[in-house]
Each structure stands twice: as C-alpha cells, then as structure tokens.
Amino acid sequence: MPAPERIPTGSLTAVELLAKGELTVRGRIREASNAVLYCSVAYEGESAHCVYKPVAGERPLWDFPDGTLAQREVAAYEVSAALGWDLVPPTVLRDGPYGEGMVQLWIETPAEGAEDVDGAENAENAEDAEQADGGLLALVDGDEPGEGWKAVGLADVGEGRTALLVHADDERLRRLAVLDAVINNGDRKGGHLLPAEGDRLYGIDHGVTFNVDDKLRTLLWGWAGEPLTAEAVAALTRLAAVLAPGEPLATRLAELITAAELDALRDRVAGLLADGVHRSPSGEWPPIPWPPV
Incomplete structure (x- = not known):
C-alpha cells in the first residue's frame, strides 16, 4: 500500500497541485465501470495521490451526452465547494497521459485493504457496505x-x-442528501461514501449528475419530506446567489455543463428553498441505485 496522500499545507492548494502537477499512473482500478487510474501528482516539492478518469475511457450512456462525465464530476466539486461543505474531494479537469480527464484527490479511508487496483489498493469499490461506508x-x-x-x-x-x-441519522449524510438533490445525482451508492480522518465524509463518483430530467437515485432517502435544516437553507441561499448569470461560479459551470442543465440546476435550488423540505422520490425514476453498494 502506498503512503497516504496529504493535502498540501504550504502556499500550494490541492486544486493547484492537481491542475499543474506531473501525473504518473501507478495502477488501474479494476472494478470501475469506466477507466479509472490511480496516479501520483507532483509539483514544486508537493505530492499527493489522485484518481484520473480520462474522457477516452468513458462508456457511452443513453441519457448523457458522450464524453461529458468528467466535466460533471468537476461541476459537482464546484457546487459542493460553493455550498461550503466540501463534500467532494478537490477535483479538476486537465490533460493527462491518456488525454483530457477528471483528476481528483485520493481519499484514504479506514476501509482500504481490498486489492482492487493493479499495483495498488483501493477503497472506491469496496464489496461490503459496512466496510465501504464506515x-x-x-x-x-x-x-x-x-x-x-x-x-x-x-x-x-x-x-x-x-x-x-x-x-445513519448523521449530519454529514444529511448534507450529502441535499447536495445530491441539487446536482441531481443518479448514482449515490454506499461505496461512494468515504469517511476520512478528522470525522470528514466525502462523496465520490459524480459522473451521472446535472441531467435536466429528474434522475435522483440514492440510498439517502431517510429525511425525505422532512424540513431542511437552517444550515441547509443558508447554504442553498448562498448557492442560489452565486449561480446567478454573470457570477464566477455560473461562468465556470457554463464551461462544464449545458445551458439547459445550468438552468435546471438553478431551478432545483429554487425548488428546494421554496418547498423547504428534503426531496422525496418522484415515482418516475427508480429511487435506489443498483447495485446499492
């Protein structure tokens, strides 16, 4: 097992390291549905481990335009950061050894130990729900x-x-449930929950997000219909403001998703604020992902 990654502590941020650093492929995550490569990244004396998902390795999906999953992963990170919860590991879109792709900081979890990577270990596709989600x-x-x-x-x-x-009736999961409703996450599985040091919880694998149609599929329906917390309302209010046309976040997202998808994102945020409650299954789309882990 390689040494754990570390988020840079100097003037270089994790995003800058991921965007500017030299990528070296160390292994392949075998069980992923698309090409997922385990890499190291180094720049100006800082280094970390990361995941690289080249666009060229994406499998076509009937309900998402070809070659757009990497951009959606980056958009999910941008929205998570704007909410102020940092639920998605630092993620960038950049060129790599196999072309343009998504590069995301590797998060070590207590569940790591299964040999899921050629030449490395991986927690991203753990086989057991209790093991994968802490x-x-x-x-x-x-x-x-x-x-x-x-x-x-x-x-x-x-x-x-x-x-x-x-x-679990856990405030970190509750924030993720709000994020998933905002980005219209079609695949919130148990294996996509990564507990980390410092009582942190991250969500990963956000390629099937931001569709204009209702695609929300998640294991986090436990708060369905319940009032949003005051914290969530405040975060959504801030997000609505920075999604306004001309704002830096809106300009950035326009580079990653379509204009119609950006409008749908604004509508989902406005709808959550107007309703004041957590989303419930629509009945028009399977509410639980398969397999659930």
Missing part, C-alpha cells in the same frame, strides 16, 4: 430503523427474506 449503512430486521438510524426501504436478502435498509 458503518453508515446497515440491514436490520423488523420494520423500524432504531434510534440513530433512518429507514430507506425493504431489501431482498435472499431465500425469501427481506431486511430494512437503513442509514
């Missing part, structure tokens, strides 16, 4: 989630049995 998801018997947990729904566990899928 105990934030669970399957329990009965119809009630229990104290400290929120119910998602019943899951088939085989042999004619069902169990209740639950997630």
